[in-house]
Amino acid sequence: MPDLNRKSPESLQDRLDQVQELLSRQRLVEDLVHKQEGPQQELVEHLVHQQNLVKLQRKLDELHPADVAYILESLPLSERLAVWQLVKVERDGEILLEVSDAVRETLIADMDSDEILAAANTLDADELADLAPDLPRDVVRELMDTLDAQQRDRLKSALSYDDDQVGALMDFDMITIRDDVSLEVVSRYLRRFDALPDHTDKLFVVDTDGLLKGVLPIKKLLVGSPDDVVVDVMVEDPVVFDPQDDAGEAAQAFERYDLVSAPVVDARGRLCGRLTIDEMVDYIREESEAEVLSAAGLREEEDIFASVWKSVRNRWAWLALNLCTALIASRVIGLFEHSIEQLVALAALMPIVAGIGGNSGNQTITMIVRGVATGQVQVAHGKRLLRKEASVALINGFFWGAVLAGIAMVLYGSLPLAVVLMSAMTLNMLLAACMGVFIPLIRLRLGGDPALGSSVLITAITDSGGFFIFLGLATIFLL
Amino acid sequence: MPDLNRKSPESLQDRLDQVQELLSRQRLVEDLVHKQEGPQQELVEHLVHQQNLVKLQRKLDELHPADVAYILESLPLSERLAVWQLVKVERDGEILLEVSDAVRETLIADMDSDEILAAANTLDADELADLAPDLPRDVVRELMDTLDAQQRDRLKSALSYDDDQVGALMDFDMITIRDDVSLEVVSRYLRRFDALPDHTDKLFVVDTDGLLKGVLPIKKLLVGSPDDVVVDVMVEDPVVFDPQDDAGEAAQAFERYDLVSAPVVDARGRLCGRLTIDEMVDYIREESEAEVLSAAGLREEEDIFASVWKSVRNRWAWLALNLCTALIASRVIGLFEHSIEQLVALAALMPIVAGIGGNSGNQTITMIVRGVATGQVQVAHGKRLLRKEASVALINGFFWGAVLAGIAMVLYGSLPLAVVLMSAMTLNMLLAACMGVFIPLIRLRLGGDPALGSSVLITAITDSGGFFIFLGLATIFLL
Structure with missing residues (x-):
């Protein structure tokens, strides 16, 4: 039976636990050292500590x-830096x-220029380009001087591209x-060769x-x-990329054609x-994380x-935005304070109309944004999609509106109120469906990011819209 | 200059456009055929149609x-099936x-048993396993009979694993x-060999x-x-997986160790x-899509x-759930109808308290859920995280609460109302922060999926909680 070193996540968790145990033992020792003052005691603790x-x-x-890297990310700041000090200088770069990005910032803040330069010297030009934006300016300048001409050119070229362009993600190990x-x-x-570059599945x-x-x-x-x-066995029409290409589209191409590596060729064909696929996988993961995180601001x-x-x-910017939209909704309610005074049940029922509209609108807009992102939805599809989403909203609006109208009847004993509630729910869901289709498509046409x-x-629209529709209908028909 | 066939997404879009143009031209022809009745005319159109x-x-x-596949996904149902009819039978399987999954269902519904069997015969056991759950039962049974013993065993074994286990994603091309x-x-x-399997970067x-x-x-x-x-040059401790391993963790290992392929070994070491990385990339993409979609229900x-x-x-289940939580929030407001009757400004301000609490709670819970998913957050970190999130909530609550209190002062000219609003916002954001930390950690301890x-x-809690805190405080201090 060979010694199969299972680097599976479980054992990774074990390792993290071991490091944390060693760290906490050390903290214990440090606490002891602080409490005990005798020099003898200190020496013993010192030795244990060292060990x-x-x-x-x-x-x-x-x-x-x-x-x-995983362990460093999993540790609170003080312990993270303690572990970072123990990592060998020649491994700093690859780690x-x-x-x-967030953790990298804390680690680099803990290093002096010499340490950073030493770490940087172990890296290739494309790897340096990944790191450079996080390094102090003068260190980058010093670093440039230590590189040979080819490396410097490559670093400069890699730095000249946006983070989401192929040029920023490519390496030079061909x-x-x-x-x-x-x-x-x-x-x-x-x-x-002593060794071939990783992910060499084709020669150029x-x-x-x-x-x-x-x-x-x-x-x-x-x-x-x-x-x-x-010349007789090579593939003459491989999938190639331009350094200016969008990295997300390159990642989709890697996924679609199951690529491991692909040549990047400039406009002249050079x-x-x-x-390589590993950069693409990292990119896909980062994009999807950014998407989930940005949805919560x-x-x-x-x-x-x-x-x-x-x-x-x-987090403040997002909260501020949220506060603005909430204020607008609040002012819409303010318009109808007179109606609420006369029929206080409106105050209790209005959040339902707004909430279900927001929920339904989010379902629609998520579908459409995703379709736009994958290129399956175009502006030309607008009418068809609008018809479909409006139908879904009408069905859901009538059904759930009727359910809720029944509940409102039981609670407040007023048929007109129940009918107004049902109508408002249906109308707000219809508004949500239309906006859910319009917003991404208009943004697509204007060239923005629909996501x-x-x-x-959509939530801002369905909140204010829901309050306005419900309180407006109530004011017209109930008072 | 070689003929570099750039399979980049732009040209993919071009191809989609070409197919759609051909389709619409054909639709035009069909319309003409319906309008023109003369046999001569029909024959001409028939020829154009054929062409x-x-x-x-x-x-x-x-x-x-x-x-x-991309083109099929981008077409509405009727056109999708028209194109599907034109695809050669021997390519049906790979497409x-x-x-x-959703589109596959519509395509299979359009095929008869013989067509499905013919398509299936072009596939390997691991590919069949991917397809099998979407096929009619009797077709699968018939299919089993046509396979040789080894293929049948492999298919059965692949089908015995869950969708998110390594066993369901592995292939047998080693x-x-x-x-x-x-x-x-x-x-x-x-x-x-005539050809090596794709993604062969190592021999076993x-x-x-x-x-x-x-x-x-x-x-x-x-x-x-x-x-x-x-034996002298081989790697003796490669990263290996067990067929029972979680596919998500395997995908993380592929990402972490930049793997292209890895052996799957049973408990006895066989x-x-x-x-392979392509399956892992698909898995990562599908998971992240499912995450975004499920967030919207x-x-x-x-x-x-x-x-x-x-x-x-x-979509109905999610709307129903949303309706229940909205009803609860509505009933909380119902408790305070008497207070709202006396001070109708409460009705206009209460959605702000609820909304900002929900926003802030979503920020906290997204952070924690993500940390739990990557394994960086453990139950033991609870106290530290709680302290941090509570501090963030207090600072944001005081600051934005003060801003809003100022606006409320201007609008309603009441200092007590402004103070109640600010206090309610701070308390609700504190509630949101605590729940944002507790809910995922409790679920982690209980072994559920925190996401x-x-x-x-969290939105249900901050809605009902926000209404209760604001209206409760107002009832106690303002009336």
Whole structure:
């Protein structure tokens, strides 16, 4: 039975527990040191302390950088920095690449320029580009000076792209070959490497000007006859990307065509980099996290153990926006204070109309935004979608409106009130359905991001609209 | 300049447009045929019609199955089925694998048993397992009979696992080798294949009993000397998975360790399958879509062009739940009808207290649920997180409460009312913060899924709680 080192999440949890146990033992020791004053006592504690640290350090050295990153993310700030101090300098770089942006900030704040430079020196140009935005300006300048010309050019080029462009995510670890050599020659060429870059599932075939002629999948190299010539077995029309391409669309292409790596080619057809599936997976995960967090008005920069002030800053804008929409809704109610004074049941029933409209509108807008994001919904579909969503809203409005009207009858014994409630619910759900279709499609036509704040917008409309419709109908028909 | 077939999303959109143009041209022809009655005219139209269909069919044949799937998903039902009829039978299987569950259902409903069987015959056991739950029962039974013993066993085993277990996602395309042969022998063995399975980045080293001894990365095979023996260069402690493992955790491991493929090993250490990154990427994407959709009370089974009835059925449960919580909130207001009658400003201000509490509570619970999902938050962190979230809530509550109190002063000219409003906002945000921490942690301890309906729950609490706190305080201090 081989020693199968199961790096599954359970055992990762075990490791986190071990690190935390060692840390808490150390905290205990520190507490003791503070309480006991005798020099003898101190010495003993010092030794125990040292021993624990050594144990912890040894543990950390064994771990994959991604696991160390996970542990750092799972620790409150003080303990996080204590562990960070124990990580070997030469591993700092790869671990900084793995941690989340929020945690990376706390770690870099704890390092001096020399430490940062030492960590940076272990990284490739594309990795440096990921890190650079989080580094102090003068450190980046110093770093530039230590790089050779090619590395510096690559770093500059990577930094010139937006975070969500292919150019910012590509690496430069591509192996290139000529198209007139035999597979035998290619195999011999590869054997001269000490190791191949990760995710090398294809070699890039270029001419003397660096123009991409095709790719040679490793699979073909392995099954092909050694005498075959590259040009005869290579794939001439691989999926390629432009550094300006949107990273999200590249990720979709990776998913669609099950790619592991793909060449990045500039406008002139020159090979300038390589995209790999691991970057795409990270991108997909980050996008989906950002989507979930932003739906609640959070930004990914907030880590779970962030300081109170940081959290307040992170969340205030959304709360302010929410307060504005709530104020508008409140003013709508204010218009009808006279009606509420006469029939106080209106005050108790109005949140139901607003709430169910918001819920139903959110269902519609989520569907449409998602369809727009995947490209399946176009502006031309508007009429058809509107018809469908309006029908769904009408059915739901009549049905749930009738249920609620029944309850209102029992509670307040007024048929006219029940009818007004049912009508208001149906109308507000209809309003929600129309807005749920219109808002994303109008934004799509105007070229904006249909997802951004869509939920706040629809809720604001159905709140104010619901109050207005219900109280307005009540004022006309009941008073 | 080579013919670089850029399969980027833009050109995918172009293709969709082309298909849609061909379809609409055909619709035009059909309309004409209906209007013109002369036999001569009909014959001409018939020919044009045929020509269009042939063009469309040729277009479809050129496309990658994933692209055909995308086009099918982007078309309303009638056009979707028209295109589906044009797809060659031998491609049906791979395309069915690519489309979403909702669309797959509509396509299968359009096929007879023979067509389904023909499509199924082009698939591997693991692919059949993906499809089987959507097929009619008797077709699955018939299908089982056509398989050989090994395929049948594999299909049965794949079907025995839950959708979110590794066993349901693994395939059986693993290439196994012995550990006592030289790399030269391995290379010669590989050359006997016509093609290697996709995502073959490592070979699996097994003994005669099928026990996994290690893996040989293709990278090592390529750079190693032909005389090296497998046992000396193989990796002895690869990341392995158990068929019972949670697919989400496996996906995290793929992400963490940048894997392309990994062996799946049963409890006795026997190699029983292989996980690949493409399945993991699909899983990650599906999970994140399900998360976004379920937050709005939608299920992934609903496709954007689903029928009205299907949409109503899909959405009613969530609306019903929402109606219940809204009713409870309404009854809380009902308790204070007497107070509202006396001071009608309460009716206008109460939705603000409830709304901002819900917003702030959603921010807290989203943070915590996410932390729990990634394993970074444990029950033991409860006290620390509670302290932090409560502080954030207090600061936000005082600040925004003061802003709103100022506005209320201006509007209603009553200092006591303003103070009650500010106090109620702060208290409700505090309630939201506590519940935002408690609910996920209690569910974590009880072993449930902390994400499920967390938003509904917190909103229900902050709505009813907000009304109760505000109207209660007002009744005590203002009346």
